[in-house]
Amino acid sequence: MTIPLQARGLRRTFRRPLWRARVVAIAEATFELGEGEIACLIGPDRAGKTTLLSLAAGRMRPDAGRVWVVGIAAHETPARRLVGFAPQHPAFPAGLTVRDVVSYAARCHAGGPARQALVRDAMDLAGLEAVGRRTAATLPLPDARRLLLALAVLGERRVVLLDEPFTGLDAVTRRDIGERLQRLAAAGVAVLLSSSDPIGLERLVDTVLVLRAGRLVRVAPASALLGGRVLEVSLETPPVELPPGFRMTTTGIETDLGHLSAEAALAACRAHRLAVRGSRVRLKTLEEAAFDAADILAR
């Protein structure tokens, strides 16, 4: 079985004006995506997420390394039928309705009744039926994101790349689009999405790719990253001195439990004469896991 998306040893630099040193956007990236897998590319702004997605979509050629989409080099034209890319910033031709835009894109994939079916399926998957007659260029952001998704899933796409698909969306739309992505993955499509704000993605993603300064520092199953437990302790009064391994939060202090039991950690709090009001153990969020992986907190 051919792997939907494979990237090996990617490196990409950009030229700067006036003979200044080239900017390294991607220093090293190696990863692969399986059928029906949803992966999330996490990293701060300017980490190289969009560049990595552009390389995977075949929009850019890497300086070194290769990307294959179902065994075909990503920059070759046949690969573009298999990989869909929804950019972060929407831009649609002026004056066209939502249905026109989808139909206009579908013309590159098929003709006649097959095209009508493609349009119907894509609009259904993205949840665009209600806004089909609205002008695409003036859509509000949530609907524009849905339209970008519809364009990305058109045709026989085996890989769908989404750049910041949840940025600027309300919680209801985030959840709805997340469920639609799960439906897409259930059909065997590999999904790679990027996010600089991974809050709430824990339930969606199978794999997490942590990108820092153009380097993939961690590629791991979400379950492995999110397995850690955190003890949150709320205090009556601010602590004079923190117990070892604890850090301040807005409501009190917290620590990564690791192999330690909650009772042992609370005993450490009592030993430091902290006025504990309450405590709870929770699992790590994707954001915390990403921070840990990228070692950003330590900086």
Added chain:
Amino acid sequence: MRCVFAEWPLLPCRLVRSRLGVWLGLLAAVLWRLAHGVSTADPAAIAVLTGTLAAVLCAAALAGLPGDRAALAHRLLQPTSSLAIAAGRWLAATSGACAVVLVLAASLGWSPSGTVVHSGAIAAGMVAAGAVSAVVLCGVLVGGNAIAVLAFLWLLLVSVAPPEALIGMRHHGAVTFTGAALLEIGPAVWRYRGIATGDPGAVAHAALWIGVGIALATWGVARLGARRL
């Protein structure tokens, strides 16, 4: 070829949902009035002027809007190519301009000297539309609709006269010389009038500009398509 024809539906959308239809209607009405009001009006010149000016309007409406230029990078995410997009937009712009030429010809019923002149004038208008839409298409892809405005004024006010008319002016300098050179090299109404009488040089000139224009428009599409998304 499917990707080339995929660009064509933009034309009916723009005719109905933008001002393109109104502008083309106004253009046809003004030229119809001109052809009726001036007894010495040359049908070939009117047809070529109609074709070239309509081609400018169509090319501007199909590729010159800021939103359309920004959307080209998104368009290239579909399984198409820069060449297919450029050729498709050229085809759409040319067919829009040709339709205006045909409508005007039908409403005027030019046939004082017989069918040959009539069909020749229409052919001249259509070929001129093809050459001008290719050139203006690459212009608007690079410089936006400001280029289309300049091209419209140039074709309407200057290109009706041959370069000899500029060179023959009493006070001529670098500007008139440059203008004459542009009239000689670029698409112009005075040259494409000859197509009506079967001038092979004019046909070859138009064919060359169609090829060069589409090649440059392909480069323009690729350049806009490579923008950061």
